[in-house]
Amino acid sequence: MSAVRMAIRDLTALDRAEREQLRRSIEHIVHATAQTRLAVVRINAALSRLGKETADSLRGLFISIASDEAKAMLEGKESGQGRA
DSSP states (O other): OOOHHHHHHTTTTOOOOOHHHHHHHHHHHHHHHHHHHHHHHHHHHHHHTOHHHHHHHHHHHHHHHHHHHHHHHHHTSSSSHHHH
């Protein structure tokens, strides 16, 4: 998790509030909680504002620490999970 936190801290393309929101989302993807789905939505929204390489790398870091439920959502494999 520390690698993910360090990567988030270095994201200059996101403002401080967005980076903080990503950091708060970590706990909700590591352990399935009532906020897991919202955390994934927030992560995906933030990643969409980054360059492809950065977003792909960070998504991989998130997936590496995610619970099975959150991992499926981050990978877009959850049924009903649409991408616009």
